[in-house]
Amino acid sequence: MNNLKLEAVLNALLSPHLIKDYCPNGLQIEGKSEIKKVITGVTACQALIDRAIEANADAILVHHGFFWKGEPSEIRGMKFNRIKALIENGINLYAYHLPLDVHPELGNNARLAQLLDFEVLGGLEEGNPHSVAMYGQLDEAVSGEDLASRIAIALHREPLHIGDNAPASIQSVGWCTGGGQDFIELAGHKGLDAFISGEVSERTVHIAREMGIHYFSAGHHATERYGIKALGEWLAREHQLEVGYIDIDNPV
Structure with missing residues:
Protein backbone atom coordinates (compact mmCIF):
# COMPACT_ATOMS: atom_id res chain seq x y z
CA MET A 1 0.00 0.00 0.00
CA ASN A 2 1.20 3.53 -0.74
CA ASN A 3 2.26 5.40 2.40
CA LEU A 4 -0.07 8.34 1.74
CA LYS A 5 -2.96 5.99 1.04
CA LEU A 6 -2.33 4.30 4.39
CA GLU A 7 -2.59 7.68 6.10
CA ALA A 8 -5.87 8.34 4.30
CA VAL A 9 -7.22 4.95 5.39
CA LEU A 10 -6.29 5.60 9.04
CA ASN A 11 -7.67 9.14 8.93
CA ALA A 12 -10.98 7.90 7.52
CA LEU A 13 -11.24 5.39 10.36
CA LEU A 14 -10.13 7.62 13.28
CA SER A 15 -11.33 11.10 12.12
CA PRO A 16 -8.48 13.12 13.69
CA HIS A 17 -9.82 16.33 12.09
CA LEU A 18 -12.75 16.24 14.53
CA ILE A 19 -10.62 16.15 17.70
CA LYS A 20 -8.45 18.88 19.20
CA ASP A 21 -5.18 17.29 20.28
CA TYR A 22 -1.75 18.10 21.75
CA CYS A 23 0.20 16.73 18.77
CA PRO A 24 -0.20 16.13 15.03
CA ASN A 25 -2.06 12.95 14.14
CA GLY A 26 -1.28 10.96 11.02
CA LEU A 27 1.98 10.57 9.11
CA GLN A 28 4.61 12.35 11.22
CA ILE A 29 7.82 11.14 9.53
CA GLU A 30 7.69 10.17 5.86
CA GLY A 31 9.61 7.11 4.68
CA LYS A 32 9.46 4.76 1.71
CA SER A 33 6.43 5.10 -0.55
CA GLU A 34 5.42 1.42 -0.57
CA ILE A 35 4.36 -0.24 2.69
CA LYS A 36 4.08 -3.98 3.19
CA LYS A 37 5.11 -4.50 6.82
CA VAL A 38 3.92 -2.42 9.78
CA ILE A 39 5.06 -2.58 13.40
CA THR A 40 2.70 -1.25 16.06
CA GLY A 41 3.53 -0.19 19.61
CA VAL A 42 2.46 2.22 22.31
CA THR A 43 5.30 4.77 22.07
CA ALA A 44 7.80 5.69 19.35
CA CYS A 45 10.78 5.23 21.66
CA GLN A 46 14.25 4.26 20.45
CA ALA A 47 13.76 0.65 21.55
CA LEU A 48 10.65 0.26 19.38
CA ILE A 49 12.36 1.93 16.42
CA ASP A 50 15.35 -0.40 16.78
CA ARG A 51 13.09 -3.45 16.89
CA ALA A 52 11.20 -2.23 13.81
CA ILE A 53 14.50 -1.82 11.94
CA GLU A 54 15.49 -5.38 12.91
CA ALA A 55 12.11 -6.59 11.60
CA ASN A 56 12.61 -4.77 8.25
CA ALA A 57 9.42 -2.78 8.77
CA ASP A 58 8.27 -0.15 6.30
CA ALA A 59 6.19 1.71 8.88
CA ILE A 60 5.64 2.14 12.60
CA LEU A 61 2.17 2.92 13.94
CA VAL A 62 1.96 4.21 17.53
CA HIS A 63 -0.27 5.94 20.06
CA HIS A 64 2.48 8.24 21.38
CA GLY A 65 4.43 9.82 18.55
CA PHE A 66 6.48 13.03 18.24
CA PHE A 67 6.07 16.83 18.19
CA TRP A 68 4.05 17.40 21.35
CA LYS A 69 2.69 20.84 22.17
CA GLY A 70 5.15 22.69 24.40
CA GLU A 71 8.16 20.44 23.75
CA PRO A 72 11.43 22.01 22.46
CA SER A 73 11.29 22.42 18.69
CA GLU A 74 15.01 21.72 18.13
CA ILE A 75 15.84 18.31 16.64
CA ARG A 76 18.85 17.27 18.69
CA GLY A 77 19.92 14.63 21.18
CA MET A 78 17.35 11.90 21.77
CA LYS A 79 14.85 13.35 19.28
CA PHE A 80 17.57 13.57 16.60
CA ASN A 81 18.62 9.96 17.15
CA ARG A 82 15.07 8.67 16.82
CA ILE A 83 14.26 10.69 13.69
CA LYS A 84 17.66 9.92 12.12
CA ALA A 85 17.07 6.18 12.55
CA LEU A 86 13.64 6.43 10.91
CA ILE A 87 14.86 8.48 7.96
CA GLU A 88 18.01 6.43 7.33
CA ASN A 89 15.93 3.25 7.21
CA GLY A 90 13.05 4.72 5.20
CA ILE A 91 10.50 3.96 7.91
CA ASN A 92 7.23 5.89 7.99
CA LEU A 93 5.99 6.94 11.42
CA TYR A 94 2.23 7.23 11.97
CA ALA A 95 0.82 8.37 15.32
CA TYR A 96 -2.74 8.72 16.62
CA HIS A 97 -3.22 10.05 20.12
CA LEU A 98 -6.71 11.20 21.26
CA PRO A 99 -8.41 9.86 18.10
CA LEU A 100 -7.30 6.38 19.18
CA ASP A 101 -8.35 6.94 22.79
CA VAL A 102 -11.93 7.78 21.82
CA GLU A 224 -2.95 1.79 26.44
CA ARG A 225 -1.52 -1.37 24.90
CA TYR A 226 -4.80 -2.56 23.54
CA GLY A 227 -6.04 0.20 21.25
CA ILE A 228 -2.93 0.27 19.07
CA LYS A 229 -2.85 -3.52 19.01
CA ALA A 230 -6.49 -3.63 17.88
CA LEU A 231 -5.80 -0.98 15.22
CA GLY A 232 -2.97 -3.07 13.81
CA GLU A 233 -5.14 -6.17 13.76
CA TRP A 234 -7.81 -4.20 11.89
CA LEU A 235 -5.24 -3.11 9.28
CA ALA A 236 -4.07 -6.67 8.76
CA ARG A 237 -7.64 -7.97 8.48
CA GLU A 238 -9.14 -5.25 6.30
CA HIS A 239 -6.15 -4.27 4.15
CA GLN A 240 -3.98 -7.42 4.06
CA LEU A 241 -0.87 -5.74 5.43
CA GLU A 242 1.69 -7.68 7.46
CA VAL A 243 1.36 -6.21 10.94
CA GLY A 244 3.21 -7.10 14.14
CA TYR A 245 2.81 -5.69 17.63
CA ILE A 246 5.90 -5.12 19.80
CA ASP A 247 5.46 -4.41 23.51
CA ILE A 248 8.32 -2.37 24.99
CA ASP A 249 8.06 -2.92 28.75
CA ASN A 250 7.22 0.17 30.77
CA PRO A 251 6.23 -0.10 34.47
CA VAL A 252 4.61 3.35 34.58
Missing part, protein backbone atom coordinates in the same frame (compact mmCIF):
# COMPACT_ATOMS: atom_id res chain seq x y z
CA HIS A 103 -12.68 5.36 18.96
CA PRO A 104 -15.82 3.44 19.97
CA GLU A 105 -14.56 0.03 18.84
CA LEU A 106 -10.76 0.08 18.52
CA GLY A 107 -9.99 2.82 21.05
CA ASN A 108 -8.02 2.41 24.25
CA ASN A 109 -11.04 3.12 26.44
CA ALA A 110 -13.33 0.81 24.48
CA ARG A 111 -10.76 -1.98 24.65
CA LEU A 112 -10.20 -1.50 28.38
CA ALA A 113 -13.95 -1.82 28.93
CA GLN A 114 -13.96 -5.02 26.90
CA LEU A 115 -11.04 -6.46 28.86
CA LEU A 116 -12.64 -5.66 32.21
CA ASP A 117 -16.14 -6.70 31.13
CA PHE A 118 -17.77 -3.29 31.62
CA GLU A 119 -21.01 -2.31 29.91
CA VAL A 120 -20.35 1.08 28.28
CA LEU A 121 -23.12 3.61 28.96
CA GLY A 122 -21.56 6.76 27.48
CA GLY A 123 -18.97 9.50 27.69
CA LEU A 124 -18.18 11.01 31.07
CA GLU A 125 -17.94 14.53 29.61
CA GLU A 126 -21.57 15.44 29.06
CA GLY A 127 -22.20 17.29 25.82
CA ASN A 128 -18.89 16.23 24.29
CA PRO A 129 -19.42 13.69 21.48
CA HIS A 130 -15.70 12.88 21.60
CA SER A 131 -15.40 12.44 25.37
CA VAL A 132 -12.08 10.82 26.26
CA ALA A 133 -13.36 9.45 29.58
CA MET A 134 -16.19 6.90 29.67
CA TYR A 135 -18.54 5.41 32.22
CA GLY A 136 -20.53 2.22 32.54
CA GLN A 137 -21.41 -0.60 34.88
CA LEU A 138 -20.63 -4.16 35.89
CA ASP A 139 -23.17 -6.96 35.56
CA GLU A 140 -22.85 -7.67 39.26
CA ALA A 141 -21.51 -5.56 42.11
CA VAL A 142 -18.02 -6.48 43.33
CA SER A 143 -15.76 -5.41 46.16
CA GLY A 144 -12.84 -3.04 45.64
CA GLU A 145 -10.46 -5.93 46.21
CA ASP A 146 -12.23 -8.04 43.58
CA LEU A 147 -12.04 -5.25 40.98
CA ALA A 148 -8.35 -4.69 41.77
CA SER A 149 -7.77 -8.40 41.19
CA ARG A 150 -9.69 -8.30 37.90
CA ILE A 151 -7.54 -5.38 36.71
CA ALA A 152 -4.32 -7.13 37.73
CA ILE A 153 -5.24 -10.31 35.86
CA ALA A 154 -6.37 -8.47 32.70
CA LEU A 155 -3.45 -6.02 32.48
CA HIS A 156 -0.69 -8.13 34.04
CA ARG A 157 0.03 -5.31 36.48
CA GLU A 158 -1.01 -4.73 40.09
CA PRO A 159 -3.05 -1.50 40.29
CA LEU A 160 -2.84 1.10 43.04
CA HIS A 161 -6.21 1.01 44.83
CA ILE A 162 -7.49 3.84 47.04
CA GLY A 163 -10.68 2.75 48.76
CA ASP A 164 -10.81 4.90 51.90
CA ASN A 165 -14.32 6.18 52.57
CA ALA A 166 -15.63 4.47 49.40
CA PRO A 167 -18.73 2.28 48.95
CA ALA A 168 -18.60 -1.31 50.19
CA SER A 169 -19.31 -2.56 46.67
CA ILE A 170 -18.79 -1.33 43.12
CA GLN A 171 -21.29 -1.49 40.28
CA SER A 172 -20.94 1.86 38.44
CA VAL A 173 -17.51 2.82 37.16
CA GLY A 174 -15.77 5.52 35.09
CA TRP A 175 -12.44 5.17 33.32
CA CYS A 176 -9.89 6.98 31.18
CA THR A 177 -6.72 5.26 30.01
CA GLY A 178 -3.32 6.92 30.22
CA GLY A 179 -3.05 10.27 32.00
CA GLY A 180 -6.76 10.64 32.70
CA GLN A 181 -6.63 10.85 36.49
CA ASP A 182 -8.22 14.30 36.69
CA PHE A 183 -11.50 12.97 35.32
CA ILE A 184 -12.04 11.46 38.78
CA GLU A 185 -13.93 14.59 39.87
CA LEU A 186 -16.44 14.18 37.05
CA ALA A 187 -16.86 10.55 38.08
CA GLY A 188 -17.41 11.61 41.68
CA HIS A 189 -19.96 14.27 40.75
CA LYS A 190 -21.79 11.69 38.62
CA GLY A 191 -22.11 9.48 41.71
CA LEU A 192 -20.06 6.60 40.33
CA ASP A 193 -18.69 3.99 42.71
CA ALA A 194 -15.23 3.81 41.15
CA PHE A 195 -12.85 5.44 38.68
CA ILE A 196 -9.89 3.91 36.81
CA SER A 197 -7.05 5.69 35.01
CA GLY A 198 -3.53 4.89 33.94
CA GLU A 199 -1.50 7.48 35.84
CA VAL A 200 -2.02 8.89 39.31
CA SER A 201 -1.16 12.30 40.81
CA GLU A 202 -0.66 13.23 44.45
CA ARG A 203 -3.94 15.12 44.44
CA THR A 204 -5.87 12.13 43.09
CA VAL A 205 -5.62 10.26 46.39
CA HIS A 206 -7.13 13.16 48.34
CA ILE A 207 -9.92 13.61 45.79
CA ALA A 208 -10.81 9.91 45.97
CA ARG A 209 -10.93 9.95 49.76
CA GLU A 210 -12.89 13.18 50.05
CA MET A 211 -15.41 12.33 47.32
CA GLY A 212 -15.92 8.80 48.63
CA ILE A 213 -15.04 6.97 45.42
CA HIS A 214 -12.82 3.95 44.75
CA TYR A 215 -9.80 4.86 42.63
CA PHE A 216 -7.55 2.50 40.68
CA SER A 217 -4.31 3.53 38.94
CA ALA A 218 -3.59 0.73 36.48
CA GLY A 219 -0.58 2.12 34.58
CA HIS A 220 -0.33 4.47 31.59
CA HIS A 221 1.38 1.92 29.38
CA ALA A 222 -0.63 -1.03 30.67
CA THR A 223 -3.99 0.62 29.93
Whole structure:
Protein backbone atom coordinates (compact mmCIF):
# COMPACT_ATOMS: atom_id res chain seq x y z
CA MET A 1 0.00 0.00 0.00
CA ASN A 2 1.20 3.53 -0.74
CA ASN A 3 2.26 5.40 2.40
CA LEU A 4 -0.07 8.34 1.74
CA LYS A 5 -2.96 5.99 1.04
CA LEU A 6 -2.33 4.30 4.39
CA GLU A 7 -2.59 7.68 6.10
CA ALA A 8 -5.87 8.34 4.30
CA VAL A 9 -7.22 4.95 5.39
CA LEU A 10 -6.29 5.60 9.04
CA ASN A 11 -7.67 9.14 8.93
CA ALA A 12 -10.98 7.90 7.52
CA LEU A 13 -11.24 5.39 10.36
CA LEU A 14 -10.13 7.62 13.28
CA SER A 15 -11.33 11.10 12.12
CA PRO A 16 -8.48 13.12 13.69
CA HIS A 17 -9.82 16.33 12.09
CA LEU A 18 -12.75 16.24 14.53
CA ILE A 19 -10.62 16.15 17.70
CA LYS A 20 -8.45 18.88 19.20
CA ASP A 21 -5.18 17.29 20.28
CA TYR A 22 -1.75 18.10 21.75
CA CYS A 23 0.20 16.73 18.77
CA PRO A 24 -0.20 16.13 15.03
CA ASN A 25 -2.06 12.95 14.14
CA GLY A 26 -1.28 10.96 11.02
CA LEU A 27 1.98 10.57 9.11
CA GLN A 28 4.61 12.35 11.22
CA ILE A 29 7.82 11.14 9.53
CA GLU A 30 7.69 10.17 5.86
CA GLY A 31 9.61 7.11 4.68
CA LYS A 32 9.46 4.76 1.71
CA SER A 33 6.43 5.10 -0.55
CA GLU A 34 5.42 1.42 -0.57
CA ILE A 35 4.36 -0.24 2.69
CA LYS A 36 4.08 -3.98 3.19
CA LYS A 37 5.11 -4.50 6.82
CA VAL A 38 3.92 -2.42 9.78
CA ILE A 39 5.06 -2.58 13.40
CA THR A 40 2.70 -1.25 16.06
CA GLY A 41 3.53 -0.19 19.61
CA VAL A 42 2.46 2.22 22.31
CA THR A 43 5.30 4.77 22.07
CA ALA A 44 7.80 5.69 19.35
CA CYS A 45 10.78 5.23 21.66
CA GLN A 46 14.25 4.26 20.45
CA ALA A 47 13.76 0.65 21.55
CA LEU A 48 10.65 0.26 19.38
CA ILE A 49 12.36 1.93 16.42
CA ASP A 50 15.35 -0.40 16.78
CA ARG A 51 13.09 -3.45 16.89
CA ALA A 52 11.20 -2.23 13.81
CA ILE A 53 14.50 -1.82 11.94
CA GLU A 54 15.49 -5.38 12.91
CA ALA A 55 12.11 -6.59 11.60
CA ASN A 56 12.61 -4.77 8.25
CA ALA A 57 9.42 -2.78 8.77
CA ASP A 58 8.27 -0.15 6.30
CA ALA A 59 6.19 1.71 8.88
CA ILE A 60 5.64 2.14 12.60
CA LEU A 61 2.17 2.92 13.94
CA VAL A 62 1.96 4.21 17.53
CA HIS A 63 -0.27 5.94 20.06
CA HIS A 64 2.48 8.24 21.38
CA GLY A 65 4.43 9.82 18.55
CA PHE A 66 6.48 13.03 18.24
CA PHE A 67 6.07 16.83 18.19
CA TRP A 68 4.05 17.40 21.35
CA LYS A 69 2.69 20.84 22.17
CA GLY A 70 5.15 22.69 24.40
CA GLU A 71 8.16 20.44 23.75
CA PRO A 72 11.43 22.01 22.46
CA SER A 73 11.29 22.42 18.69
CA GLU A 74 15.01 21.72 18.13
CA ILE A 75 15.84 18.31 16.64
CA ARG A 76 18.85 17.27 18.69
CA GLY A 77 19.92 14.63 21.18
CA MET A 78 17.35 11.90 21.77
CA LYS A 79 14.85 13.35 19.28
CA PHE A 80 17.57 13.57 16.60
CA ASN A 81 18.62 9.96 17.15
CA ARG A 82 15.07 8.67 16.82
CA ILE A 83 14.26 10.69 13.69
CA LYS A 84 17.66 9.92 12.12
CA ALA A 85 17.07 6.18 12.55
CA LEU A 86 13.64 6.43 10.91
CA ILE A 87 14.86 8.48 7.96
CA GLU A 88 18.01 6.43 7.33
CA ASN A 89 15.93 3.25 7.21
CA GLY A 90 13.05 4.72 5.20
CA ILE A 91 10.50 3.96 7.91
CA ASN A 92 7.23 5.89 7.99
CA LEU A 93 5.99 6.94 11.42
CA TYR A 94 2.23 7.23 11.97
CA ALA A 95 0.82 8.37 15.32
CA TYR A 96 -2.74 8.72 16.62
CA HIS A 97 -3.22 10.05 20.12
CA LEU A 98 -6.71 11.20 21.26
CA PRO A 99 -8.41 9.86 18.10
CA LEU A 100 -7.30 6.38 19.18
CA ASP A 101 -8.35 6.94 22.79
CA VAL A 102 -11.93 7.78 21.82
CA HIS A 103 -12.68 5.36 18.96
CA PRO A 104 -15.82 3.44 19.97
CA GLU A 105 -14.56 0.03 18.84
CA LEU A 106 -10.76 0.08 18.52
CA GLY A 107 -9.99 2.82 21.05
CA ASN A 108 -8.02 2.41 24.25
CA ASN A 109 -11.04 3.12 26.44
CA ALA A 110 -13.33 0.81 24.48
CA ARG A 111 -10.76 -1.98 24.65
CA LEU A 112 -10.20 -1.50 28.38
CA ALA A 113 -13.95 -1.82 28.93
CA GLN A 114 -13.96 -5.02 26.90
CA LEU A 115 -11.04 -6.46 28.86
CA LEU A 116 -12.64 -5.66 32.21
CA ASP A 117 -16.14 -6.70 31.13
CA PHE A 118 -17.77 -3.29 31.62
CA GLU A 119 -21.01 -2.31 29.91
CA VAL A 120 -20.35 1.08 28.28
CA LEU A 121 -23.12 3.61 28.96
CA GLY A 122 -21.56 6.76 27.48
CA GLY A 123 -18.97 9.50 27.69
CA LEU A 124 -18.18 11.01 31.07
CA GLU A 125 -17.94 14.53 29.61
CA GLU A 126 -21.57 15.44 29.06
CA GLY A 127 -22.20 17.29 25.82
CA ASN A 128 -18.89 16.23 24.29
CA PRO A 129 -19.42 13.69 21.48
CA HIS A 130 -15.70 12.88 21.60
CA SER A 131 -15.40 12.44 25.37
CA VAL A 132 -12.08 10.82 26.26
CA ALA A 133 -13.36 9.45 29.58
CA MET A 134 -16.19 6.90 29.67
CA TYR A 135 -18.54 5.41 32.22
CA GLY A 136 -20.53 2.22 32.54
CA GLN A 137 -21.41 -0.60 34.88
CA LEU A 138 -20.63 -4.16 35.89
CA ASP A 139 -23.17 -6.96 35.56
CA GLU A 140 -22.85 -7.67 39.26
CA ALA A 141 -21.51 -5.56 42.11
CA VAL A 142 -18.02 -6.48 43.33
CA SER A 143 -15.76 -5.41 46.16
CA GLY A 144 -12.84 -3.04 45.64
CA GLU A 145 -10.46 -5.93 46.21
CA ASP A 146 -12.23 -8.04 43.58
CA LEU A 147 -12.04 -5.25 40.98
CA ALA A 148 -8.35 -4.69 41.77
CA SER A 149 -7.77 -8.40 41.19
CA ARG A 150 -9.69 -8.30 37.90
CA ILE A 151 -7.54 -5.38 36.71
CA ALA A 152 -4.32 -7.13 37.73
CA ILE A 153 -5.24 -10.31 35.86
CA ALA A 154 -6.37 -8.47 32.70
CA LEU A 155 -3.45 -6.02 32.48
CA HIS A 156 -0.69 -8.13 34.04
CA ARG A 157 0.03 -5.31 36.48
CA GLU A 158 -1.01 -4.73 40.09
CA PRO A 159 -3.05 -1.50 40.29
CA LEU A 160 -2.84 1.10 43.04
CA HIS A 161 -6.21 1.01 44.83
CA ILE A 162 -7.49 3.84 47.04
CA GLY A 163 -10.68 2.75 48.76
CA ASP A 164 -10.81 4.90 51.90
CA ASN A 165 -14.32 6.18 52.57
CA ALA A 166 -15.63 4.47 49.40
CA PRO A 167 -18.73 2.28 48.95
CA ALA A 168 -18.60 -1.31 50.19
CA SER A 169 -19.31 -2.56 46.67
CA ILE A 170 -18.79 -1.33 43.12
CA GLN A 171 -21.29 -1.49 40.28
CA SER A 172 -20.94 1.86 38.44
CA VAL A 173 -17.51 2.82 37.16
CA GLY A 174 -15.77 5.52 35.09
CA TRP A 175 -12.44 5.17 33.32
CA CYS A 176 -9.89 6.98 31.18
CA THR A 177 -6.72 5.26 30.01
CA GLY A 178 -3.32 6.92 30.22
CA GLY A 179 -3.05 10.27 32.00
CA GLY A 180 -6.76 10.64 32.70
CA GLN A 181 -6.63 10.85 36.49
CA ASP A 182 -8.22 14.30 36.69
CA PHE A 183 -11.50 12.97 35.32
CA ILE A 184 -12.04 11.46 38.78
CA GLU A 185 -13.93 14.59 39.87
CA LEU A 186 -16.44 14.18 37.05
CA ALA A 187 -16.86 10.55 38.08
CA GLY A 188 -17.41 11.61 41.68
CA HIS A 189 -19.96 14.27 40.75
CA LYS A 190 -21.79 11.69 38.62
CA GLY A 191 -22.11 9.48 41.71
CA LEU A 192 -20.06 6.60 40.33
CA ASP A 193 -18.69 3.99 42.71
CA ALA A 194 -15.23 3.81 41.15
CA PHE A 195 -12.85 5.44 38.68
CA ILE A 196 -9.89 3.91 36.81
CA SER A 197 -7.05 5.69 35.01
CA GLY A 198 -3.53 4.89 33.94
CA GLU A 199 -1.50 7.48 35.84
CA VAL A 200 -2.02 8.89 39.31
CA SER A 201 -1.16 12.30 40.81
CA GLU A 202 -0.66 13.23 44.45
CA ARG A 203 -3.94 15.12 44.44
CA THR A 204 -5.87 12.13 43.09
CA VAL A 205 -5.62 10.26 46.39
CA HIS A 206 -7.13 13.16 48.34
CA ILE A 207 -9.92 13.61 45.79
CA ALA A 208 -10.81 9.91 45.97
CA ARG A 209 -10.93 9.95 49.76
CA GLU A 210 -12.89 13.18 50.05
CA MET A 211 -15.41 12.33 47.32
CA GLY A 212 -15.92 8.80 48.63
CA ILE A 213 -15.04 6.97 45.42
CA HIS A 214 -12.82 3.95 44.75
CA TYR A 215 -9.80 4.86 42.63
CA PHE A 216 -7.55 2.50 40.68
CA SER A 217 -4.31 3.53 38.94
CA ALA A 218 -3.59 0.73 36.48
CA GLY A 219 -0.58 2.12 34.58
CA HIS A 220 -0.33 4.47 31.59
CA HIS A 221 1.38 1.92 29.38
CA ALA A 222 -0.63 -1.03 30.67
CA THR A 223 -3.99 0.62 29.93
CA GLU A 224 -2.95 1.79 26.44
CA ARG A 225 -1.52 -1.37 24.90
CA TYR A 226 -4.80 -2.56 23.54
CA GLY A 227 -6.04 0.20 21.25
CA ILE A 228 -2.93 0.27 19.07
CA LYS A 229 -2.85 -3.52 19.01
CA ALA A 230 -6.49 -3.63 17.88
CA LEU A 231 -5.80 -0.98 15.22
CA GLY A 232 -2.97 -3.07 13.81
CA GLU A 233 -5.14 -6.17 13.76
CA TRP A 234 -7.81 -4.20 11.89
CA LEU A 235 -5.24 -3.11 9.28
CA ALA A 236 -4.07 -6.67 8.76
CA ARG A 237 -7.64 -7.97 8.48
CA GLU A 238 -9.14 -5.25 6.30
CA HIS A 239 -6.15 -4.27 4.15
CA GLN A 240 -3.98 -7.42 4.06
CA LEU A 241 -0.87 -5.74 5.43
CA GLU A 242 1.69 -7.68 7.46
CA VAL A 243 1.36 -6.21 10.94
CA GLY A 244 3.21 -7.10 14.14
CA TYR A 245 2.81 -5.69 17.63
CA ILE A 246 5.90 -5.12 19.80
CA ASP A 247 5.46 -4.41 23.51
CA ILE A 248 8.32 -2.37 24.99
CA ASP A 249 8.06 -2.92 28.75
CA ASN A 250 7.22 0.17 30.77
CA PRO A 251 6.23 -0.10 34.47
CA VAL A 252 4.61 3.35 34.58
